[in-house]
Amino acid sequence: MKFIFSLIFTVILLAAAALVFAWTGVYNIAATKPHTGVISYYIEMLRDRSIAKRSEDVRVPDLGDARIRSAAFSHYHGMCRLCHGAPGYQAEEFAEDLYPAPPDMISGHIQEERSPSEIYWIVNHGIKMTGMPAFGRTHSDSELYGVAALALEIPQISSEEYRQQVEKIEGKNGGGYGGENHSTQEAAEHNH
Numbered sequence: 001m002k003f004i005f006s007l008i009f010t011v012i013l014l015a016a017a018a019l020v021f022a023w024t025g026v027y028n029i030a031a032t033k034p035h036t037g038v039i040s041y042y043i044e045m046l047r048d049r050s051i052a053k054r055s056e057d058v059r060v061p062d063l064g065d066a067r068i069r070s071a072a073f074s075h076y077h078g079m080c081r082l083c084h085g086a087p088g089y090q091a092e093e094f095a096e097d098l099y100p101a102p103p104d105m106i107s108g109h110i111q112e113e114r115s116p117s118e119i120y121w122i123v124n125h126g127i128k129m130t131g132m133p134a135f136g137r138t139h140s141d142s143e144l145y146g147v148a149a150l151a152l153e154i155p156q157i158s159s160e161e162y163r164q165q166v167e168k169i170e171g172k173n174g175g176g177y178g179g180e181n182h183s184t185q186e187a188a189e190h191n192h
């Protein structure tokens, strides 16, 4: 009995200490000040386990189909490239100081560490409290699969090939950021 009381007391004490810690504002939430080692380790474990547990086994198609391919480049270039870069294209300036930083998509590290199902899940659902948006609400399944397929293949795509695809998209849409302009145009046409 005594043991249970001391256990409950310790838990209440710890919870109160955690509340006081947050309330005093001593923890620096600035994006310019990285988390301490222990907190980073804990958050990364939480993120990785959460993604591994939730991502169902899905089959991400390859980019063989011309329509999937063109839409995938269009969406990747309009959105993902801004934060993750692309062959021959840097990420935007604002992305450099996001915390956590968006990882480089063309080095091949992401594709080594995450399964295709996990990459698809991340694109669909996003990652809380990071700059990684969820694209599932605003994009169709085939667009999500296409963009995940491109994310998987992008380390093997040359700058030359990527540039050619982008020029095709920009030619079609009269310049600008490919896919997103395209969708806006389509939406405008639907409204007429």
Ligand code: HEC
Residues within 6 Å of the ligand: 047, 075, 076, 079, 080, 081, 082, 083, 084, 095, 098, 099, 100, 101, 102, 103, 110, 113, 114, 119, 122, 123, 127, 130, 131, 132, 133, 135, 147, 148, 151
């Ligand atoms: C506004 C910036 C931003 C945009 C746009 C964005 N991302 Fe991200 N993304 C991030 C950040 C930040 C992270 C790192 C999250 C973390 O560390 O947990 C991330 C993480 C990821 C990861 C997991 C990387 C890893 O280390 O395992 C994948 C995969 C990914 N993004 C794919 C995409 C794709 C595909 C698109 C386009 C559809 C996209 N992202 C658009 C910011 C962005």
